[in-house]
Amino acid sequence: MSFLLEKSKQNKAAFALLTGLDHYASAVHCGYYCCIQKIIYILKEYYTDEYEAGLAGLKGGHGNRHKFYIEEFAGRFSKDIGERRRLKNLLTELKHCRIEADYHDVQVTDSRIKKVKSYLEEILRLIRKNLGL
């Protein structure tokens, strides 16, 4: 198995563990990276040319790189326009939540972590459904 996919799996497990310990902010971090690592793996593995060309043309900082991963992947992973739109919006929200959880003086509440969990499950379900991964 790819190291990146293994890291994604580990982050999913870490999300569950950290949620159980009430370490919600760290759990959000792991939940987001579980998704992003899986997406990077798929882009590199299945859309290699587009991925490399896209990265080469990127301007700006690290944030733009994540925007690229999300938009490039969401734009390709399904033939269903509704699923493409859904995945993009879910990931963009989760990205925002991760930044807030990591860097800002904001509490991650019980209700919020439940939503993050449902977003994580839905993102992984959509990927599994369309790509079998």
Next chain:
Amino acid sequence: MNINDSIKKALNKIQEVFPKTTVSYQYKSISDTHFIHVLPAKIYESAAFIDLEFALLEEFEKCNVGGSFCFITVDSLVELDNPSIVLVPKIKETSNSYRAFFEISGATVSPQISNQTIEMVQLHSDYPTIIDAGNKKTAMAA
């Protein structure tokens, strides 16, 4: 056209196509994301709205607005705590006496009636009439 104009134009377009929507906008700099909150969820989930969303995203791209765009609705993970723009529905559902609501598509009328009473009708027809059909009241465009 500057960024604000592009955003306002997009929000107005949403209301032009879906006059019953409430549209709120907030830019969140921490993730460089433009959030557009759309109510009701039924419209947000509709195929017609999804098509419009993609068309607007293309416009933003053309206008070089920058950042990410994210359309959200009720129960989303991200909430807008301080929206800079809020557009309320253009079709007013006025006053306490409002009890009837009609969806009209061409000549078809589908009423949702509460308390079996119609006190206000807002039809897109020039000459709407109300008829009493037994216990149920039905509105028809003349």
